[in-house]
Amino acid sequence: MQxxxxxxxxxxxxxxxxxxxxxxxxxxxxxxxxxxxxxxxxAARFKSEGVNRxxxxxxxxxxxxxxxxxxxxxxxxxxxxxxPVTMYGPVFLETAPSHxxxxxxxxxxxxxxxxxxxxxxxxxxxxxxxKTIRSLVRMVRSAKSTVVGIAAVVEKTFEGGRAMLEHYGVxxxxxxxxxxxxxxxxxxxx
Numbered sequence: 001m002q003x004x005x006x007x008x009x010x011x012x013x014x015x016x017x018x019x020x021x022x023x024x025x026x027x028x029x030x031x032x033x034x035x036x037x038x039x040x041x042x043a044a045r046f047k048s049e050g051v052n053r054x055x056x057x058x059x060x061x062x063x064x065x066x067x068x069x070x071x072x073x074x075x076x077x078x079x080x081x082x083x084p085v086t087m088y089g090p091v092f093l094e095t096a097p098s099h100x101x102x103x104x105x106x107x108x109x110x111x112x113x114x115x116x117x118x119x120x121x122x123x124x125x126x127x128x129x130x131k132t133i134r135s136l137v138r139m140v141r142s143a144k145s146t147v148v149g150i151a152a153v154v155e156k157t158f159e160g161g162r163a164m165l166e167h168y169g170v171x172x173x174x175x176x177x178x179x180x181x182x183x184x185x186x187x188x189x190x
Contacts, residue, residue: 011024027125046121046148047072050119052120055077055140057107058079065078091109092139109139115145122140127172
């Protein structure tokens with residue numbers, strides 16, 4: 001998505017070690033118009049997959065997942081990192097490393113919001129190592145539902161996440177694909 005790439009180049013900061021700061025667009029402040037257009041584009045890619053639900057991880061995945069869910073007319077569920085007192089009964093629990101926090105985080109979803117026999121689109125803000133998305137896919141499979149696609153706003157191919165996820169045999173789509181962040185630069189695929 002050209003508009004997203006232009007905004008990343010104009011406002012994004014390469015902080016080194018593969019960390020891209022896009023806080024003015026998505027990860028702290030949300031450009032609602034841009035995120036809605038991102039959601040519409042992702043929704044258009046997966047419209048024919050019969051998606052029943054969009055699944056993401058809190059917190060930065062929520063805004064683009066909401067935009068996709070709204071465009072598809074389906075609910076959005078997000079994995080929580082801390083179990084609130086209102087979450088009781090069966091839960092799905094996975095752990096995933098957080099690149100920006102430098103530690104493993106828990107991902108929890110109440111079983112009532114991830115029922116079986118549904119067609120789930122898994123979405124996150126970034127596809128980097130693929131480990132967070134892999135944890136979400138495992139939860140979908142534990143719920144006896146089907147992952148019909150994986151989407152990300154930004155993919156960093158040099159971290160190998162796509163290769164880790166390709167064995168699931170579902171479409172993987174990113175709006176902006178970064179192939180290198182060496183020497184302080186941000187290089188996109190063509």
